[in-house]
Amino acid sequence: MGAKFYYKDADAPTPNLPTSIGITAIIKYKDQYLFESRVDCDQWSLVGGGMEDDESLEDCAMREILEETGIKVKIEDLNLIKLYSCPSRIAEYPDGNVIRIVSVVFEIDLKTKPDTICSEESLELKWLKKDEIIDLDIVETHKHVVEELILGI
DSSP: OOOEEESSOTTOOOOOSOOEEEEEEEEEETTEEEEEEETTTSOEEOEEEEOOTTOOHHHHHHHHHHHHHOOOOOGGGOEEEEEEOOTTOEEEOTTSOEEEEEEEEEEEEESSOOOOOOOTTEEEEEEEOHHHHTTOOBOHHHHHHHIIIIIOO
C-alpha cells in the first residue's frame, strides 16, 4: 500500500503525529501548470512538501521546488495566495504515520520555461493546460486546491 490522502472524508484515520506545516507550489508558465506524478501513491499533485524546523515558509518553497523539479526560484518569485488549514486534510503513510497537513500555497509565474529534473519522489513532471488537468487523478489534499485556484470550480 502506498501513501493515501484524505480531505473531508469521514473514513480518514486519526493523526498520530503533530500537524505538518508545508507549502504547495502552483508553478505556472504561460497557460501551463507543472504537476508531478508521485512515486508514493501513483497519483498527481502540485509540487510541495513539509517545512523543516530551521526554515521559513519561503525557504521551504524554494527548497522543495528545487529538490522536486530542479527549478531555482528566488524569494521575490513567490506570490503567497492562500492558506489551507482544514483539520480534515490528512496524509496516511505506509509506515503507519498519519499526519494532518496545513499548506501555504505560493504561485510562481515563470517568464521562461525551464528545464525540469525529476526527483526520486516523482515518476514524472508534466506541464499541463487547464483542459488537461480536469480528468487528472490528483491526490485528495491537492484536488480542492487545484479546483479552486487553477480551475476556478
